[in-house]
Every structure is written in C-alpha cells, then in structure tokens.
Amino acid sequence: MASIFDDLTAADGPAATVDSSSRHSEEEVPLPSAAQAGAERGLAITPRQVKDACQELLKLGLLEAARKPNLYRIATTHAADIDRILEPLDLALKIDDVRGLAFLVVSQPLFAEAEEEWSHPLVRRQRLTLEQSLLVALLRQHYVAHEQEGGIGAGDAQVALEDLLPQLQLYLGNLGSDAREQQRLRTLLEKLKPHGIVSEVDPHDQVAIRPIIVHLANPENLQSLLQALRLAAHAGADDDSGASSDSEDAV
Template sequence: MAQEQPQGQAQEPDIFDRMAAQAAGVEPPQPLSKEELPALAERALSAQNASKTPPNVRQALQFLLAHGWIESATKPKLFQLIAAHTTLLDALLEPLDLRVLVDDVRGLAFLAVVPGYAGDDTDESEQDDWTHPLMKRQRLTLEQSLLLALLRREFLQREQESGTGAVVRVTVDSLLPQLETYLGSTGSDMQERKRLTQLLENLRTHGMVSEVDAQDCITIRPMIVHLLNPENLQTLLLRLRALAEQGGAQGSAGNAEGTP
C-alpha cells in the first residue's frame, strides 16, 4: 500500500524519475531545504523591486505634479535629480500627455503639455473651455497680462546686464509709473499702489513673482519667460491694439454726435 506524502514536505523523485533523468542526461531536481527557501523568496522580491521606479525619482515626480515647477535656488537636489532623469520622467508622464522641460541656465524645471495633446484638438468655439485634467490654462485679466509683460521686459533687461540666470529683484515703487503709463492714473497714489499690490499678488499665485519683502521689493521668477512666450505677447499686443481702436472709434462717434 502506498503511503501518503505528509503535507509541507517536498516529494523525493522515485526510481523511475531518476532512470529517465539519467537516460536524458539531466540531473533530477533536488528538493529545496528549509535554509534555501528564504533566500529564494528574497531573490524573487529583489527582482520585482528592481523594476519599480526609484524612490528619489518618484519623490521628484510627485513634487512636480503637486507644484508644476521647481527652481534650483530653492530645491537644488530635486532639480539636479530631475535634470538627470528627464527621459525617465517623460516616460512616466507619457500616459498623462505631460513632459518635463528643463532650463539649465536659469535653474528651472516645469511640467508642460505635450505638443498635439488630444484634448487641445477642439474647434475655435470650444477653445475657451479647454482644460487638461492636471494642467489648466491660466486665465489672466488684461491688467495682469500687461503687468506680466512689463515684468518680463524688466527681467530680460536685467539678464542682459548681469547675465542669464541672475536673480532679478525690483522695487514696487519702480513699477508704479510704468503701469500708470498704460492704465492711466486714478488720481490717488494710495489707489494706484493698492491696484499694483493686488495685481502682484495675483501673479504670485501663478508663480511669476515672490512676495513683497521688507525692502518693498519683489523677485521676478524665471518662469515668467516661459509662460509669457512670444506667441502670448503677440496675442496681448493684438488685444491692446483692438482696445485702442475701439476707444478711438467711440471717441470719433461721440465727436460726430456733438457736431451741429
């Protein structure tokens, strides 16, 4: 009568298995000992973990997804990690239609929607409603866009003087006359400063400037160069021209109505 094999024990190969293995020139399989089982499980776990994203790269990717950009001035280690693993990060972001752009000179890395994003393939009537699930288009008023253009010009002028990558700081008072040139004077210094302060705060939430410090200065972020690119500047210029022509046409109509 054949004896039942106790559970939990490896079954020894019988005489027929040994004879077949010897005839084929193959050594019969040997059962694993209790000491070898933990080592085998550890090797299998190590092989599985080797295919996972490294923890530091995962941390950098999570930071980018949470904030949208990173500067080497504030997070030097994370920035260096992102700059060194751009290809890997792009592969991880590919299902999201996102990619990483790195400005090595200015020490800036940020997320951007890949060209030809499917969600952007809409009719002109639907473009105002376009959004990416993780990267929404930033909506700025005309006054905010105008101040943004003034800050960008200031940023590039300072870079030409001090070199690309230099920290650009300006005083709030120096921006007041520039903004007044385009928006006109309210007749109240307090109202004009309040208007400028509110506009700067709105731009700060978009990562374009820092908070006003104790010296009444702000730092212009390098992200401003990439957000306000030549295409966006051209759109702003056309908008300003249209408003100027509209104002001129209304003025002409008013004069005509008052003519005897």
C-alpha cells in the same frame, strides 16, 4: 509502573514540541517588502528620490535650482525616468539648465477640433485677466533687461514697486490716489504668485521676478498686447481732449 497519565503525556509531548518549533519558525520569517514584492512580479521600482521630484513637479509645475537644488539635480540627472513616468499623463519635462529651471509642459495638443476648453485632466487652465497679462509683459521686460546686463541666467532679478506703478498708470490710467494705485499693483502681484512668476513683496517694496517668466508667454504676443494697450490709452486721451474742447466751444 507507568500510569495512563504518563502514556498521555508521552503521546502529546513530541507533537507539542513540533507545533511550538514550527510556530516559532513562522514568526521569524520576514514579510517581503514592497520593493521585493514588486521585483518578484517583474515591476520596475522607482527610486524614492525620483518619486519626490515627480511629485514636486506635479504639485508646483517647476523646480528651481536656486530654491530646491537637490530635487532639481535629480530632475536633470533622471530626466529620462521622469519623462517615462509623465508620458501616460501627456506631460513632459523641459530643462532650462542656463536659468536652472525644470518645468512641466503638455507634451501634445489636447484640444479637440470643435473645442476651445482645456481638456487636460491634471492641468488647471489659469486664464490671466487683461491687467494681469499687462503686468506679466512689464515684468518680462524688466527680467530681459536684467539678463542683458548680467547675462542669461543671472539671478536676483528684482524690481521696485515704484518703478512698476508709472508703467501701469500709462496703460490703465490713474485711480486718483496713491494708496489705491499701490493696492491695485499689490493685488495683481498676489494673483501672479501661484503661477510662480513673482515672490512676496519684501519690506523694501521690491519683488523678485522668477526665471519661469521667460517660458510662460510668447514675447511677440506680449509686445502686441503692449502696443494695443498703448494705442487704446492714446485713443482715450484724444477722446478726452476732444470732449473738453467741444465743451469749451459750446461755452
């Protein structure tokens, strides 16, 4: 004879079984991935490797085949995709395949008519001092001479500090101490490193010149800078000699 407890158990049993099976099936349903969710919404999913190349470009401004070959290869083979990503930022990708360079440029002028300040929100305007600009001009001369000897795109362009010191002294004057001259040059080189122009000074007191230097400045402007500094140096020397002769005449 069935008791009331048997009736209650029989009534709850099937329902409990259904709840258990439905709960088990819910746990087994995988959640959609970000890529699947984006595809369902009609969004184009950017491959991870293209994202990595874009992020590196936005971080450093350039990719060198000699230093990061995988990212450089991705940048060159997916240039259209990267340009599409950069277009809303008013940036564009340029490729110098001869020198193994991929670097960012501003795609259009971003100066208002009455403004002189840099207005791009993602690009920090890095003004070079006169001494830094002079060193860029000298380094570019060495790099061009290196390419003339080894061909365009020839790597391992290096220059010794002892070769740069006399050239700096010609334009900036002598500080009267070899130690101070060395320190001035090393400080200027350190300031140029964030621009990707030079490497660290090695134990042999040599510095590597990066290929990006050919794209950083107009050669005509650099030549004009050197000419102006050369004339200023000669004028200063003439003034010093004139002052010394006047003092001798007075004696």
